[in-house]
Amino acid sequence: MAKESSFKNMALTLLVICFVSSGILAGVYELTKDAIDAVRIQKINRGIAEVLPPFDNNPSENVYKKFVDGDTVYVYIATKDAKDVGVAVQTFTNNGYGGRIVLLVGFLADGTINNINVISHNETPGLGDKIDAKKHRFSLQFCGKNPDTYKLAVKKEGGDVDAITASTISSKAFCNAVARAYQVYREDVMKKGKWDGNTSATSKQ
DSSP, X not given: OHHHHHHHHHHHHXXXXXXXXXXXHHHHHHHHHHHHHHHHHHHHHHHHHHHSSOOOSOGGGSEEEEEETTEEEEEEEEXXXXXXXXXXXXXXXXXXXXXXXXXXXXXXXXXXEEEEEEEEOOOOTTTGGGGSTTTOSGGGXXXXXXXXXXXXXXXXGTOSBOOOTTOHHHHHHHHHHHXXXXXXXXXXXXTTTSOOSSSOOOOBO
């Protein structure tokens, strides 16, 4: 009986500890949630500022989401003086040498690429990681180009993009992510009227 009682006491104690721990974690989350969200929003807006002309709104609050190729693409509308100045598309590819690559591509009203920011990747240091503008000039060749006339594929495959030496897979994956961003921009922003060049596009949560 003593052993059984002791086991019950241990089980009860562990159960109480689990409930108390869960309560503490929930409380900490509630206390820090707003601060965490604020940091996340600041990070998003800083990234958007790197790929678009100056704006005075909060693009992270004016976001359109679309499910594409098994994942979500995010479209951020930037405005200044209540007029649209650009659209930033958070896009992805799973075809990198190291797997998933996430980019933020800034488009002007006519579809021209203003700039591209690499958000995350697992490409090989010294090779595939040159997709990042901080490491190499590779991504800069896209700036000022309009995908209607600039083919988003490496030259080996008939495109206009100069691949990174010894990193063709990473280069192709980067092109794939940018092409996905442009497809969403063209079909869901330009053609469907979410961008009118004068007033803020309608956001969808």
